[in-house]
Amino acid sequence: MDLQKPREKARVVVAMSGGVDSSVTAALLKREGYDVIGLTMQLYDHGAATAKAKACCAGQDIYDARRVAERLAIPHYVMDYETTFKNDVIDRFADSYVRGETPVPCVLCNQTVKFRDLFKAAKDLGADALATGHYAQRLPGSQLHRAVEIARDQSYFLYATTREQLAFIRFPLGGLTKAQTRALATEFELHVADKPDSQDICFVPTGDYAAIVKKLRPEAARGGDIVHIDGRVVGKHEGVVHFTVGQRRGLGVGGEAEPLFVVSVDPDNARIVVGPKAALLRDSFALHSVNWLGEGTLPIDGVQVNVKLRNTHTPVVATVFGGDTAAAAHVVLNSPEAAVSPGQACVFYDGDRVLGGGWIARAPAGYALPHNLRGPRTAAISTGI
Amino acid sequence: MADRDSFAYLDYNATTPPLPEVTAAVAAGFDIYGNPSSVHAAGRRARAAVEQARDAVAAMVGVTPAQVVFTSGGTESNALALKGIASASVFASAVEHPSVLAHVATENLIPVDSAGIIDLVALDARLSKAPSPALVAVMLANNETGALQPIARVVEIARKYGARVHCDAVQAPGKMAVDMGALDVDSLSLSAHKLGGLKGAGALVLRSGLEITALQVGGGQERRRRAGTENVLGIVAFGAAAAQTARLHGAMATVRRLRDDLEIAIVRVAPHARIFSQGVERLANTICVGLPGLSSDIQLMRLDLAGVAVSAGSACSSGKVTPSHVLLAMGVPESEAKCAIRVSLGWDTTVAETAQFLDVWRGLASSAAA
Numbered sequence: 001m002d003l004q005k006p007r008e009k010a011r012v013v014v015a016m017s018g019g020v021d022s023s024v025t026a027a028l029l030k031r032e033g034y035d036v037i038g039l040t041m042q043l044y045d046h047g048a049a050t051a052k053a054k055a056c057c058a059g060q061d062i063y064d065a066r067r068v069a070e071r072l073a074i075p076h077y078v079m080d081y082e083t084t085f086k087n088d089v090i091d092r093f094a095d096s097y098v099r100g101e102t103p104v105p106c107v108l109c110n111q112t113v114k115f116r117d118l119f120k121a122a123k124d125l126g127a128d129a130l131a132t133g134h135y136a137q138r139l140p141g142s143q144l145h146r147a148v149e150i151a152r153d154q155s156y157f158l159y160a161t162t163r164e165q166l167a168f169i170r171f172p173l174g175g176l177t178k179a180q181t182r183a184l185a186t187e188f189e190l191h192v193a194d195k196p197d198s199q200d201i202c203f204v205p206t207g208d209y210a211a212i213v214k215k216l217r218p219e220a221a222r223g224g225d226i227v228h229i230d231g232r233v234v235g236k237h238e239g240v241v242h243f244t245v246g247q248r249r250g251l252g253v254g255g256e257a258e259p260l261f262v263v264s265v266d267p268d269n270a271r272i273v274v275g276p277k278a279a280l281l282r283d284s285f286a287l288h289s290v291n292w293l294g295e296g297t298l299p300i301d302g303v304q305v306n307v308k309l310r311n312t313h314t315p316v317v318a319t320v321f322g323g324d325t326a327a328a329a330h331v332v333l334n335s336p337e338a339a340v341s342p343g344q345a346c347v348f349y350d351g352d353r354v355l356g357g358g359w360i361a362r363a364p365a366g367y368a369l370p371h372n373l374r375g376p377r378t379a380a381i382s383t384g385i
Numbered sequence: 386m387a388d389r390d391s392f393a394y395l396d397y398n399a400t401t402p403p404l405p406e407v408t409a410a411v412a413a414g415f416d417i418y419g420n421p422s423s424v425h426a427a428g429r430r431a432r433a434a435v436e437q438a439r440d441a442v443a444a445m446v447g448v449t450p451a452q453v454v455f456t457s458g459g460t461e462s463n464a465l466a467l468k469g470i471a472s473a474s475v476f477a478s479a480v481e482h483p484s485v486l487a488h489v490a491t492e493n494l495i496p497v498d499s500a501g502i503i504d505l506v507a508l509d510a511r512l513s514k515a516p517s518p519a520l521v522a523v524m525l526a527n528n529e530t531g532a533l534q535p536i537a538r539v540v541e542i543a544r545k546y547g548a549r550v551h552c553d554a555v556q557a558p559g560k561m562a563v564d565m566g567a568l569d570v571d572s573l574s575l576s577a578h579k580l581g582g583l584k585g586a587g588a589l590v591l592r593s594g595l596e597i598t599a600l601q602v603g604g605g606q607e608r609r610r611r612a613g614t615e616n617v618l619g620i621v622a623f624g625a626a627a628a629q630t631a632r633l634h635g636a637m638a639t640v641r642r643l644r645d646d647l648e649i650a651i652v653r654v655a656p657h658a659r660i661f662s663q664g665v666e667r668l669a670n671t672i673c674v675g676l677p678g679l680s681s682d683i684q685l686m687r688l689d690l691a692g693v694a695v696s697a698g699s700a701c702s703s704g705k706v707t708p709s710h711v712l713l714a715m716g717v718p719e720s721e722a723k724c725a726i727r728v729s730l731g732w733d734t735t736v737a738e739t740a741q742f743l744d745v746w747r748g749l750a751s752s753a754a755a
Contacts, residue, residue, distance in 0.1 A: 077685075077689075079682055124683045
């Protein structure tokens with residue numbers, strides 16, 4: 001665990017979501033003899049994250065976390081982060097959609113609620129470390145690496161974790177496979193051993209992002225034209241919120257020679273621009289809010305890395321150039337990709353090591369066609385619970 | 386919790402440990418297995434046990450046994466009063482327990498002053514325009530600050546307009562004597578586990594002759610005011626505890642000294658801490674203190690990890706801590722309300738326990754100042 005004191009004297013706060021991963025994390029640390037405290041964050045009121053008055057109710061996950069803590073005989077507390085989760089995650093998710101982007105709320109959540117607020121709570125409780133059930137590895141020197149089971153790796157969602165945070169955070173499951181975690185849950189006789197993995201974004205349990213966004217930002221439901229990149233109006237739509245770049249289905253446009261994809265979303269004019277697949281390709285883009293975890297600072301003259309442009313993306317080779325400020329960067333891909341979506345994260349890797357990343361910026365204002373330089377988005381929203 | 390040597394239980398307003406007399410009565414009560422509604426001897430025995438307890442509860446608040454309706458506790462008693470007493474409009478002070486607030490429209494909440502005392506001028510103004518008959522709910526003692534409400538004045542104003550008064554007195558018996566006749570209210574809520582009884586039993590005490598509509602129907606129990614087989618053991622325990630209240634009240638002078646000493650020490654250790662409702666008449670056992678700079682949930686956790694039990698804000702099913710609606714109603718800024726905890730002593734609280742609290746408090750105070 002890379003802690004400077006004996007286990008029985010080391011207090012570790014475990015962020016317990018009620019799922020199998022964080023439950024096993026707590027169980028492992030307890031078995032290893034640490035002074036374990038479980039904290040569960042109340043983040044939103046199920047199904048009412050956006051509209052209904054706040055109710056005093058615990059979701060099933062909180063009950064599960066509490067029962068696991070009882071089973072492990074560790075102290076367990078629930079902390080109310082509904083307000084901060086609403087402001088820092090849900091509202092920013094909706095704003096991002098309104099801007100025509102494809103947001104990654106799990107990165108925001110890790111950046112704010114987990115590794116800012118829960119981090120502080122752990123320190124206030126006199127903890128020596130904060131452990132989570134993420135599948136990622138923190139190696140000596142506070143390096144962030146991918147999990148051993150690449151299919152489960154969640155490092156994409158953790159790229160924004162700072163060095164200072166990494167000094168305090170531990171990911172005990174990073175060296176395990178999910179199958180091993182489930183086997184451990186059974187071995188520890190945790191009632192969540194067979195609990196299904198969380199799917200989708202936690203505060204959109206129905207998967208209907210559009211409904212949530214429309215509730216919060218009604219302007220995203222303004223109808224408008226679907227325009228082909230050649231300038232023809234080819235259809236009508238019922239709000240930009242229903243579209244993400246790269247999307248092929250649900251356009252309701254027929255009679256075209258080749259399949260059409262959403263090439264860009266223009267929220268200001270309530271316009272969806274569509275075109276053939278080739279129009280999605282892009283080979284360079286800017287990043288903002290960059291976090292650099294490599295040595296020194298991000299080189300102005302560029303460094304070759306592998307980049308992931310969404311969680312499910314297989315890393316591709318690119319060169320990252322440091323910008324005018326530490327928070328800015330520019331990425332040039334070795335070969336064009338059809339998955340460069342504003343609002344998604346671009347995460348840098350050196351093999352398994354995470355070197356940081358940043359948010360993919362929208363193309364500059366007035367950035368007109370040619371389409372092959374437009375900022376496309378993917379259809380899928382990645383989650384990393 | 387069993388080990389009071391290393392564990393300081395300072396949360397008597399949440400619930401109390403059962404009194405030894407209660408434990409004994411419950412142990413004996415296991416033999417009373419009859420259904421009080423049954424005609425046979427076993428039933429009669431259970432009936433007798435329930436009625437004996439009713440006598441004790443009635444005596445505790447100075448009423449006749451027929452006025453006492455046993456319920457499952459304070460929440461049900463409040464619901465039965467506010468739903469069961471006929472009224473055209475319902476009002477309440479803004480600092481009532483959530484089980485009262487749930488029955489009152491937000492616009493019918495009567496504000497309180499900075500010490501948490503109901504604004505009688507506002508009450509008068511609201512009742513003067515309210516559809517009649519109105520029903521006003523005002524608690525006797527606040528669960529978070531301990532502040533006592535001027536019930537006599539509330540009743541006086543209510544009478545002017547033909548309004549009825551319900552009084553949630555759940556926090557009072559065991560800490561102060563309650564005489565329903567002197568209060569002159571129409572109904573009174575009681576809860577057994579706040580005075581050394583068991584959870585799951587309480588009572589609604591009604592003005593003699595006041596009719597109510599039952600919420601639970603389908604049986605003739607409690608004179609048709611509350612259907613369902615009685616919680617015999619809980620009621621027996623309630624009666625046993627009620628019989629001890631004079632003794633508990635006798636201990637309150639000591640509790641008050643312990644509380645006052647603790648408050649002095651709390652502020653000495655943390656000069657920027659603020660004790661709420663300190664300037665008004667309040668329960669002898671309660672301290673509601675804000676420690677700006679350290680949120681209540683962290684304070685609670687650190688106290689708990691050090692073996693000291695206190696609480697903050699309103700308890701919630703999830704266990705999360707939210708800012709107290711009582712403090713917010715008193716005009717305390719949310720940032721400060723988020724840093725308040727409640728320490729509530731009991732008849733058997735020791736100096737060692739308050740000292741254990743202070744040990745942890747010193748650490749909290751230095752964290753808050755950091």
